[in-house]
Amino acid sequence: MRHLIAGNWKMNGLATSLSEAQAVAEGAKAAEGKADVMICPPATLIERMRRATQNSPLLVGGQDCHPKASGAHTGDVSPEMIKDAGGSAVIVGHSERRTDHGEADDLVRAKAEAARRAGLTTIICIGETEAERDAGETLNVVSRQLAGSVPDGDPSDIVIAYEPVWAIGTGRTASEGDIQEAHAHIRAGLTARFSAAGSGVRILYGGSMKPENAAAILAVADVNGGLVGGASLKAADFLAIVEAASGG
Secondary structure, eight states, rough: OEEEEEEOOOOOOOOOGHHHHHHHHHHHHTTTTTTEEEOEEEGGGGGHHHHTTTTSSEEEESSSSOOSSSSSOTTTOOOHHHHHHOOOOOEEEEEHHHHHOOHHHHHHHHHHHHHHHHEEEEEEEEEEHHHHHHHTTTHHHHHHHHHHHHSSGGGGGEEEOOOOOSSSSSSSSOHHHHHHHHHHHHHHHHHHHHHHGGGSEEEESOOOOOOOHHHHTTSSTTOEEESSSSSGSSSHHHHHHHHHTTTT
């Protein structure tokens, strides 16, 4: 299946950053038909990024959403608002949301269901912490989060992102064997639950993908792309990953 390279800008980006997105959009034209390219900027930039890159294959998404479509939820953004701003996808359950905001699987699932309601593709993040990894709980954690965070029904509008939290900013690195084991386990879980449809769900690797390691990681079985953090903020770095994903 075609790789998806999705950039998560996190809490970074002002209007001046749109030039980086425009450079990515221009570079993404060479990958069209070979890899899908997405940037998920802060909510303040979704509409402006969509307008600035509208004549390109670049997809734009949100970083989080509230389960409700509207209401008295100060500071929150609904999936319908993301859709209205020009977004086509949203990330839910990111490790930073789970850690910083205490988000549990049931809330992540409700957000994914809401994104489906609004017609968005949902990138559902799962993955173990350093303590869970060291306790040998990786596959149990992944199974539990997969079961609890992914909604029932046709999974064609979901993407799974595996984030080994212990390998992000800690100095520890996931080996290709570590990545393959986790992704194979996720694939098995998806096919067990959704039968043949589960084999078509893209599984992204979200553990510090960079230009220097992208090709090797993307060649691992059941790695169908990447959820890229810091390297997505600079067009040159992000496009190097896109090139690796498109066979360039």
